[in-house]
Amino acid sequence: MYNRTTSLFSIEFPIIQAGMIWCSGWRLASAVSNAGGLGLIGAGSMTPEVLEIHIRKCKAATDKPFGVNVPLIYSRVDEQFDVIIREGVKIVFSSAGNPATWTPVLKQHGITVVHVIANVKSALKCEQSGVDAIVAEGFEAGGHNGKEETTTFTLIPLIRQAVKLPLLAAGGIASGRGMLAAMILGADGVQVGSRFVASVESSAHPGFKQKIVEAGDGGTMLALKKVMPVRLLRNPFFRQVQQLEDEGASPEELKGLLGKGRAKLGMFEGDTDEGELEIGQVAALIGNIKPAGDIVREIMAEYMSARQTI
């Protein structure tokens, strides 16, 4: 399958595995890349030292292209990029920040740069900053989220008409039919997160993976809108957050409850009551834990079959 996405990254299928905190290390990224998609190491939960180890192990585990996702709000982001450049990583997905800051630096080193956005204004800024492609992430996506709350169904056509860059749809996509629908709405490929959290190679704690399998509709909710919107599984920690918000808590009070290490506690260490569990609405459609390569192959098979039967 050849299109702008497969051509840009030199991959077989236009399926990107989202670079997620605590879930996507070298094992997941290399498994996805080996299956013909694009695997991303999620640097947001790694020190530069740990990131370096993951990049080296990923290079040893696959000859295929892979990338690193870097949230630009991270305090040691300059050291992250030092590691990325030194290790010769060829693809960077940046998120949660201004694409104008790092894109020119990365491009100078021959790196393909993709930036994650959730509104038209940021998409236009990406275009001006010289990024190579955009991920447009809808309201249904897990983890950090746009303030506009625009859903994938509305966001993809909006971004498509605003910019010409290759466009990857994210949020709500875990199947081949989802992929085909996103491409009909204007995407050139998809970024899939939640489905890969519930994979064998994901470094999410087994207890967290189990909660994803069990989630039904209404099982996640957007929280912390006054601090930084984030979609969470509705566990006891979420309910504490919600109660504070309902009482009109200030951003400072919310940050206090959040504290440090809540995401690690839940997603990596498996305290599914007291930890923060970032996952998308599409968890309601995920019913099992599978090898990442099987996920890539099943999405592609369903995509091809759906395309032939419409």
Added chain:
Amino acid sequence: MYNRTTSLFSIEFPIIQAGMIWCSGWRLASAVSNAGGLGLIGAGSMTPEVLEIHIRKCKAATDKPFGVNVPLIYSRVDEQFDVIIREGVKIVFSSAGNPATWTPVLKQHGITVVHVIANVKSALKCEQSGVDAIVAEGFEAGGHNGKEETTTFTLIPLIRQAVKLPLLAAGGIASGRGMLAAMILGADGVQVGSRFVASVESSAHPGFKQKIVEAGDGGTMLALKKVMPVRLLRNPFFRQVQQLEDEGASPEELKGLLGKGRAKLGMFEGDTDEGELEIGQVAALIGNIKPAGDIVREIMAEYMSARQTI
């Protein structure tokens, strides 16, 4: 184009025009039905006496099938149904209530019953209650909305796997590509609201129509979650609601601000500052006001063309 939806309603295209308060009287409903879709009179903003007039005028304006949307929370709902049965209306879309209450009565009179839902539990209840089809309405839809906040992209496959009934997708759909995407996700047809509010035949105030044309992304937001979630255009009235909510206002305080007649004031009388303006996220993709028949024909043309080019 023949499928379960066109067959159920004896219409040409599986495009339903949502029955909306203050916007969809006999002029809009008959224009959509005459163009081959299914027009609905929105009874939610009509007294039984006014509804009777609209049904009679609609019958005079079209020989094609049309229906009436009835929100079941309405205080004079029994009188509404008296009028509907007496006038020989053949199709009812019910919403905002329990489908078990009225479906058997309506079915006894040979009426085709469709119920609007936003979660799996309600879809299963529809099936048990004997309704003929379901509208599944995503978070991006205008007006009243589900508490689960499930978006069209996630909701349609979820409802598709839960029930076998004909399924109409609503929320975020204003184009042929949107229609095709919804059908790939599992829908048998679409219910389109916002796009028809910005039509020539809609009874929305011209000032409200103009605000829809001007809206960009982030231009609407879900409000009043503690009372009854409703998606509104972000006008000065919305900001008053939002401020109260941010301060942790009680449901009673919010109802006080809402008062009576806010929707009529905004949507019908055109006070776009002090009135409540119910519209979907897809307003960001609507750039003009057109005859409703042209809207039906353009959606179908784009649908057919998109289908052939994927």
